[in-house]
Amino acid sequence: MPRGSSDKRERQYEHIKESVQERGESEERAQEIAARTVNKERARSGEARTASRTSTQDMSSSRRGGLRSGRGAGGPTREQLYNEARQRNIKGRSHMTKDELSEALGRRS
Template sequence: MVAEWTDKDERQYEHIKEQQQKSGKKTDKAEEIAARTVNKQRREEGRTPRKTTQGTGNPNSSLESRTLQELYNRASQLNIKGRSKMSKSELVTAIRNN
């Protein structure tokens, strides 16, 4: 059974959302950032069914700073052949060349 968001999760979400709005983010973007942050923490604590993200990482960050799983997910979106056997640096190169 997967636990729903706790009261602490809800408070953290609201706090992050408010901080993002104060820094100039629109409500939709602030809500997305807050939810992703809370869900990432829940995933890392083992409180979600998936142990890995299906995301592709922050699009504003460099490819090198993303995890192997995030790069793999992005390569999958781009339908890059042979991605399952690629190293992190090979995935970065393949994504850039696509």
């Protein structure tokens, strides 16, 4: 987190980081996603010194997360299913298709 960040942004960073790790991403990737998200929110609300055009004109991170989180028409990606299967220690997961992973995880297709 950048120096001078508010307590709210610190909490937001930790919440996002934990959520990303629960989805099966590495800690390094979770930190990157959380930092990018919080920095974008800081830019949108005028807390950052500089802001790119996309940070201020694109849809908010919270809205985008709901739209592009892998829960849309196609459902979770194979990679997301694989990561969940790895966390649950499902055998043979590396040879499974997306549909097979979904079935092994007990999801409806």
